[in-house]
Amino acid sequence: MSVIAESAIGHDELAVLKLLALEGGLEGDVKISCSHLADRLDASNQTASRRLQRLESADLLERDTVNDGQWVAVTETGERTLHAEYEDYRRLFETDSHVALEGTVTSGMGEGRHYISLPGYKRQFEDRLGYEPFPGTLNVDLREDSVRRRSAMASLEPVPIDGWESDDRTYGPAVCYPATIETTEGEIYENAYTIAPERTHHDDDQLEVIAPDKLREELSLEDDDHVTVSVGDRE
Ligand SMILES: Cc1cc2nc3c(=O)[nH]c(=O)nc-3n(C[C@H](O)[C@H](O)[C@H](O)COP(=O)(O)O)c2cc1C
Ligand SMILES: Nc1ccn([C@@H]2O[C@H](COP(=O)(O)OP(=O)(O)O)[C@@H](O)[C@H]2O)c(=O)n1
Ligand SMILES: [Mg+2]
Known part of the structure; x- marks a missing residue:
């Protein structure tokens, strides 16, 4: 669920944050004036100024006021808040139950x-x-945008692998999702699964794939080769 539901920030403030992001506020400082913002929002200068203040207090926006306006930048928390909204909309409108992740093969x-x-x-x-x-x-090794998109896998139906015990230790559970691998040469391998062990030494940026065959041989893959992993139900 979106972060705003639990904070003092309402949809009015969020709309301002989105507007500032659209004007470049995610990439760095952008210069705005309250009257310009008021125009865009169809609201008074005072209202625009109050919304900026609230966004700043909630640590969603950084501001630096100068003579003829102010420099603003969306903070990391601000970006996360917008991203949570984006995920909600994705779930609403993406009927395609596939998530395409891109990255390079690594050891x-x-x-x-x-x-x-x-x-x-x-x-x-x-x-x-x-x-x-x-x-x-x-x-x-997932590309940065795919690391973020990975969270969309949560809306898919996983195949659970249970944890278990041997005589001397316990082994953690894992979740698998059906996946298709495609190489830049257009070769396709359909019978794979992604596997995410609960206990792992890797971060989110690393996706692990299993298959009945050795994929490096089946698809002639070497380290640094680009692959697209399409995660979701098999047709
Ligand atoms: C099915 C499965 C179960 C795992 N269970 C555990 C575990 O119980 N404890 C642990 O420390 N790592 C566990 N791992 C994670 C591995 O230690 C390792 O982080 C991961 O698989 C990456 O290995 P790789 O870099 O050799 O590909 C498991 C991995 C897999 C594939
Ligand atoms: N279905 C699979 C599974 C692993 N592999 C490769 O098989 C080797 C052994 O896998 P591993 O997980 O123990 O090794 P690393 O991923 O740690 O390099 C690695 O080179 C994997 O990339 C593969 O080609 N196809
Ligand atoms: Mg591995």
Whole structure:
């Protein structure tokens, strides 16, 4: 849900924040005057000024007042607030239940192989994904916009992999989503899944993919090759 629901900031202020972002306020300082803003909002100077003050108090906007106006920039919190709205609208209008993520193939820590081969996981892959995966995870270093878009996966239906215990330790759960991999040469591999282990050494920018085949061989992939991972239901 959007952040504004819980804060003192209302939709009027949010509309101003969006306007300032559209004028360049996400990239850095933009210069505005209260009368220009008032015009755009069809409101009085006083109203425009009050909304700016509220945005500043809520740490959504930084301001520097000068003689003939003010320099404003949307803060990180401000960007997150706008982004939360964006996610709400995406959920409303994106009927396509696919999320396309882009990135480059990369080598990880060589641990994927060990985990994928463990009998406690292997049994579940066979039952729930329908195959025994190649031992390993293909790691994809996601482009910045895809790291953000990754959160849209939350609206898709995951295949859960449960945590389990061996004699001497516990193993964490993971979630899988059906995925199709496409290379820049236009080669397509359809039977893959993304896998996100709850316990991982990687951050959000790393996407791990499993498949019955060794994808590096099937798709002639090497480190730094570009791939598109389309996550969502199979047709
Ligand atoms: C199915 C699965 C389960 C995992 N479970 C655990 C775990 O219980 N504890 C842990 O520290 N890491 C766990 N990992 C994460 C790995 O340690 C590692 O962070 C990740 O898979 C990346 O490995 P890579 O860089 O070798 O590809 C798991 C990974 C997979 C694929
Ligand atoms: N379906 C898969 C899974 C892993 N792999 C690759 O197989 C190797 C072993 O996987 P891993 O997860 O243990 O290794 P890293 O991802 O840590 O490099 C890596 O080179 C992966 O990129 C693959 O080509 N296709
Ligand atoms: Mg891996």
